[in-house]
Amino acid sequence: MAVELVTGNHAAGYALSAAGEANRNARGAVCGIYPITPQTEIVEYVASFPFTKGEVVPVESEHSAMGVSIGGSLAGARSFTASSSNGLAYMVENIMVAGFYRLPIVMVAVNRTLGPPWNIWADQGDTLMLRDFPWIQLYCQDNQEVLDTTLLAFRLAEDRRILLPVVVCMDAFIVSHTQMETELPPQDRVDRYLPPLDLPHRLRSEHPVTLGGLVWPNEAMFHRAEIDEAMDRVPEVFAECQSAFSKVFGRTVDSAIETYETGDAESVLIASGTIAITAREVVRRRREAGEKVGLVKIKLFRPFPEAQLRAACRSAARLGVLDRNYAAGAGGIFWQDTRATFQGSATTALIQGYLTGVGGGDVTPALIDAVLDDLMARSEASRPQWMGLEPPKEDIA
Amino acid sequence: MSTATTSDTPQAAEQPAAPGAEECLLRPGNTNCGGCGMSVGLTLFGRVLAEEELACQMAIPACCGIVTAGGFPTTSYNVPVVATTFGSAPAYATGMARVRSLNEEGHQVVCWAGDGGTYDIGIATLSAAAERNEELIYVCYDNEIYGNTGGQRSSATPAGARTTTTPSGKAESKKNIMEIMAAHAIPYAATLSIAHPEDFARKVRTALGTRGTKFLLLHSPCPTGWKSEPGESVDLVRVAVASGLFPLYEVWEGATYRLNLEPDGTDPAEYYRRQRRFGADDLDLEEARVACERRIDRIRTLARQFPAAD
Ligand SMILES: Cc1ncc(C[n+]2csc(CCOP(=O)(O)OP(=O)(O)O)c2C)c(N)n1
Ligand code: SF4
Ligand SMILES: [Mg+2]
Numbered sequence: 103m104a105v106e107l108v109t110g111n112h113a114a115g116y117a118l119s120a121a122g123e124a125n126r127n128a129r130g131a132v133c134g135i136y137p138i139t140p141q142t143e144i145v146e147y148v149a150s151f152p153f154t155k156g157e158v159v160p161v162e163s164e165h166s167a168m169g170v171s172i173g174g175s176l177a178g179a180r181s182f183t184a185s186s187s188n189g190l191a192y193m194v195e196n197i198m199v200a201g202f203y204r205l206p207i208v209m210v211a212v213n214r215t216l217g218p219p220w221n222i223w224a225d226q227g228d229t230l231m232l233r234d235f236p237w238i239q240l241y242c243q244d245n246q247e248v249l250d251t252t253l254l255a256f257r258l259a260e261d262r263r264i265l266l267p268v269v270v271c272m273d274a275f276i277v278s279h280t281q282m283e284t285e286l287p288p289q290d291r292v293d294r295y296l297p298p299l300d301l302p303h304r305l306r307s308e309h310p311v312t313l314g315g316l317v318w319p320n321e322a323m324f325h326r327a328e329i330d331e332a333m334d335r336v337p338e339v340f341a342e343c344q345s346a347f348s349k350v351f352g353r354t355v356d357s358a359i360e361t362y363e364t365g366d367a368e369s370v371l372i373a374s375g376t377i378a379i380t381a382r383e384v385v386r387r388r389r390e391a392g393e394k395v396g397l398v399k400i401k402l403f404r405p406f407p408e409a410q411l412r413a414a415c416r417s418a419a420r421l422g423v424l425d426r427n428y429a430a431g432a433g434g435i436f437w438q439d440t441r442a443t444f445q446g447s448a449t450t451a452l453i454q455g456y457l458t459g460v461g462g463g464d465v466t467p468a469l470i471d472a473v474l475d476d477l478m479a480r481s482e483a484s485r486p487q488w489m490g491l492e493p494p495k496e497d498i499a
Numbered sequence: 500m501s502t503a504t505t506s507d508t509p510q511a512a513e514q515p516a517a518p519g520a521e522e523c524l525l526r527p528g529n530t531n532c533g534g535c536g537m538s539v540g541l542t543l544f545g546r547v548l549a550e551e552e553l554a555c556q557m558a559i560p561a562c563c564g565i566v567t568a569g570g571f572p573t574t575s576y577n578v579p580v581v582a583t584t585f586g587s588a589p590a591y592a593t594g595m596a597r598v599r600s601l602n603e604e605g606h607q608v609v610c611w612a613g614d615g616g617t618y619d620i621g622i623a624t625l626s627a628a629a630e631r632n633e634e635l636i637y638v639c640y641d642n643e644i645y646g647n648t649g650g651q652r653s654s655a656t657p658a659g660a661r662t663t664t665t666p667s668g669k670a671e672s673k674k675n676i677m678e679i680m681a682a683h684a685i686p687y688a689a690t691l692s693i694a695h696p697e698d699f700a701r702k703v704r705t706a707l708g709t710r711g712t713k714f715l716l717l718h719s720p721c722p723t724g725w726k727s728e729p730g731e732s733v734d735l736v737r738v739a740v741a742s743g744l745f746p747l748y749e750v751w752e753g754a755t756y757r758l759n760l761e762p763d764g765t766d767p768a769e770y771y772r773r774q775r776r777f778g779a780d781d782l783d784l785e786e787a788r789v790a791c792e793r794r795i796d797r798i799r800t801l802a803r804q805f806p807a808a809d
Binding site: 310315 | 502554556558565566568570571572574576577578579580581582583584586587589590591592593594595596597598599600601602604606622626631634665776
């Protein structure tokens, strides 16, 4: 398999395009596109891909980019798009529709700080804002994971037991614009991994249904409950997609959660995205110094992998959750879900939230050391701690 | 929408069945108000599709037209319909139309939208689809009000009309959407009136036979919003055409024009008098007459200077 030096955006564009191309013997591919830093290279890649049977539509807004992908998906095409930050905020209404219509659309999102004030660096607040919609959310740490997870996302989304859209997330610049050695699978492998899409509820002229018409509350509730059942099936189907991935591509793709040195760990860090790479290095070093520390990397955020997380942290006395996001008035969002996960369980671990790299700052080994020092010295939890917070420069005017 | 309710028929080589002449686009039995122009418009539109034996799929944004479908799982529409978000019908329809073309299928993709979805919240999306010259028919049934939400003003509401958000009459005049669409140089734009069903049908046939984006503006009486008598709906829009308030005309490529019917001298005042949305005090009749004359004059001039080929 070809190994090339490519950016995270290139990896995502490659995966989206190959997945779309893989549907050429069925109803083709559709992608509505709109640029926003730092994801623009993804849609540029897709726009220049020579699809055998595909339509890339440059539209006037993210709202319409998702609208076009929804229309394409309803008509039975494999549909996808990419966005970031305020683009996702602008797209929200149609993001919600894609989920409620049970469309297996895949979106790659580059996590960027929401503005104002304007800032293009990494922050997960944009995709986490979507967390209550019927979308599966997957967070990646590097280019290979972005590529592999994007391919996996289509198989997961299109599985008849799921039929939900998936958003694949990566940190702005740290992944999107950084070149790494990445295995780019040939088209025939992607074809094998992604069989032709046959959407059960696609529009058919001879079948005059009205999709999205009026329903009574009981029907609306039933619809939500069906989504809940599909969400419950995600961990199992995800695991199946993972093993199929290994068979076809000969390498593994990360699980819903990955654990590192958690077996006898007393203090466990919980992180996602690129922070997990740095945290792993810090944990490795401190293990060598004899400290009982470990790491859980969360990849699957929706549905939140409660059972796996509980199992992974069974023996821990302290959990420190690193969040590169901030929910106003609440705290870090992974921290909130971690607390909810352990609520009422036998575990009595102390759960402490840390706000790190919010707004895109570097989460350095030193910062993570400081987090671990704080966590290990704790006998009780407090409000989430802002780590590495520096006051802005004085106004020089 | 429950995915379990849909059929699992194989996708290859399907021949879409067009609705039979007796089975129109709009089935008997729907919740539209009596005298609703949109109902008549759907019937006339569907009749042409049936005559031409054409299947169609519709994208309908939030508006009275989607409520028309009625409660799940039944529907008053005899074709597949997608409810879109309020401003998104042309975007969803773009995806649908592109996949239709990729798969060489013969059905029409039709947006059926109100004036709110067209002149207001959806105008950027419509403009973009028109600029891309998407292969679709866009019908705006213009009742000059947000009917579905109980009668608020839109930018299609004419000056002087009272709505729940312009309680003493709208100060601004109606946006000229035909000129906006013509400025996109789309292959075909035309106005439709339910008082002129033959002209209506001919224009739908022209749209069906034209490639690219087709925009049809239907003057759609709304007794509920216009405070008019349901039985007078057709007559009201006939007066609108006869007086020149709503000229019947066509524009090709934004370049050539045809005026289909010369006003016969009917006083526009008659149109205003029969709708209680126009209070006598809120409306400057003389100003309305002048505006009406100016508009029809402009179209006349354009049609003379840039006549459409026969
Ligand atoms: C984003 C959004 N904003 C507001 C609404 C509420 N809404 C539904 S229909 C409608 C007005 C529709 O007016 P128009 O397009 O003229 O169609 P009509 O109801 O007159 O048939 C509004 C404001 C909505 N559905 N979506
Ligand atoms: S409110 Fe007006 S447009 Fe809506 S159904 Fe009633 S008459 Fe028709
Ligand atoms: Mg209206």
